[in-house]
Structure formats: C-alpha cells, structure tokens
Amino acid sequence: MFSDAHAHLYMAENLTKVLEDSAKCNVKLFLNTAVDIESSEVIAKTIDRKNNIYGVLGISPDFSSSQIDMINKLEDILDKAVAVGEIGLDSKIDIPMDTQRACFEKQLELAQKSKLPVVIHARKALAEVEKVLDELKIEKAMFHFFEGNEDDAKRLEKRGYLLSIPPLDYARYNRVINAVDISTLVCETDFPAVGKTPSDVLKTIEKIAKIKNKEITFTGELITQTIKAYFDI
Numbered sequence: 242m243f244s245d246a247h248a249h250l251y252m253a254e255n256l257t258k259v260l261e262d263s264a265k266c267n268v269k270l271f272l273n274t275a276v277d278i279e280s281s282e283v284i285a286k287t288i289d290r291k292n293n294i295y296g297v298l299g300i301s302p303d304f305s306s307s308q309i310d311m312i313n314k315l316e317d318i319l320d321k322a323v324a325v326g327e328i329g330l331d332s333k334i335d336i337p338m339d340t341q342r343a344c345f346e347k348q349l350e351l352a353q354k355s356k357l358p359v360v361i362h363a364r365k366a367l368a369e370v371e372k373v374l375d376e377l378k379i380e381k382a383m384f385h386f387f388e389g390n391e392d393d394a395k396r397l398e399k400r401g402y403l404l405s406i407p408p409l410d411y412a413r414y415n416r417v418i419n420a421v422d423i424s425t426l427v428c429e430t431d432f433p434a435v436g437k438t439p440s441d442v443l444k445t446i447e448k449i450a451k452i453k454n455k456e457i458t459f460t461g462e463l464i465t466q467t468i469k470a471y472f473d474i
C-alpha cells in the first residue's frame with residue numbers, strides 16, 4: 242500500500258473518483274490536511290481510519306491573521322488528528338511575520354501539549370521556521386513540499402524530521418533524495434494545489450526507488466511504514 246503524505250482531500254469535487262483512481266495505483270493511505278479552522282472541522286468529521294484517511298488539523302500562515310483567536314476551536318478537535326498542520330511561515334504572503342510566528346508558535350505549543358507531530362509549511366522561510374522549532378524543542382516535524390537544498394535536507398534529517406517530496410521539479414529533488422537516507426523521505430501531491438492527484442505519488446516513489454536502487458513496491462511500502470510510524474497510525 243502506497244501513501245499520499247499531504248493532500249487536501251476535502252477540496253475534491255468528486256472524492257469517490259479520486260479515491261478510486263488512487264486505489265488503482267495502490268495509493269490507499271492519506272493525510273488529509275487542513276489549512277484553516279473550517280477545513281479542520283470538515284476533516285475532523287470525515288476521518289475514516291478504516292479506509293486510512295487520517296486528519297492533519299491546523300491553521301496555515303495564510304489564515305494566521307484572521308484566525309489566530311480561534312485556536313481554541315482547533316484544540317477542541319485535536320484529539321481526532323494525527324498531527325497539527327499545515328502550520329509554519331511563508332514570506333511570500335502579505336501577512337506580517339510577527340503575526341505568522343505568533344500563530345505558528347501557539348500551534349506548536351498545542352502540538353506539544355497533545356504529543357502530536359507537526360506538518361510544516363515553510364515557503365522561503367526555512368531558516369526562520371527552523372529557529373522556531375529549535376526554540377520550542379519540537380522533535381517531530383514533516384516538511385511538506387520541502388524546498389530546501391541538500392545541505393538543508395541533511396541538517397533536518399539529523400534532527401529527526403521528515404522531508405516530503407512532491408511529484409515535480411525532479412532535477413532539484415534528485416539531489417535532496419540522494420543526500421538523505423530513504424527513511425527520511427515521504428511523498429505527497431498537495432492535491433489539488435499544484436494540479437496533481439494522489440496517484441501521482443507513484444512518480445516520486447519511482448524516482449526514490451531508482452536513486453536508492455530499490456524495488457518500486459518496496460520503496461512505496463517503506464514510505465507508508467515511515468508515515469505510519471512517525472504519525473503513530
């Protein structure tokens with residue numbers, strides 16, 4: 242069984258079809274990831290452990306200004322989540338970093354209190370995110386749509402974090418994949434944000450398998466085991 246470590250399934254127009262197409266490619270485990278309170282509440286209601294659809298609940302940087310006062314609502318439903326996310330910092334959006342950081346830190350504290358890993362959104366803000374994770378001594382984080390280079394990858398690996406690789410831009414990701422152990426890598430599509438669908442994780446699995454000189458099925462299943470162990474599924 243293969244997995245999509247970061248998808249926004251709640252955004253699907255026809256979820257049944259998405260899941261059917263994914264199943265044909267053996268992609269059968271999903272971390273359905275929220276970006277705000279509304280999507281967190283929707284996901285919390287649609288968690289389906291029997292069908293391996295798990296919830297990652299949180300407020301992304303985009304909503305840090307408008308929803309920072311609603312974090313208590315997140316706390317109420319966090320018992321349903323396998324992680325807090327996607328949370329982090331984004332220097333490409335028009336929200337002051339101080340506001341973003343406050344929302345990020347509050348949610349990191351919540352994750353610690355709930356003993357949950359976090360799923361990180363870091364866009365052109367990797368150093369700042371690392372600093373916050375360091376200060377709060379966060380032990381478990383998955384970097385969604387990892388955008389660092391191979392040195393960043395090695396440094397984050399040493400801290401015990403996971404790097405999630407999307408199915409594009411392989412020239413760059415090849416170097417990242419090469420730089421770290423296979424057990425540090427997971428694959429995602431960020432469905433539907435960049436026009437990919439969960440079955441596209443296969444492309445990343447094939448890449449990783451080739452670079453690490455492993456069988457494709459072995460690689461995909463290993464990644465599923467990595468996700469299950471990390472998120473205590």
Ligand SMILES: [Zn+2]
Pocket residue numbers: 247249274327385431434
């Ligand atoms: Zn996303």
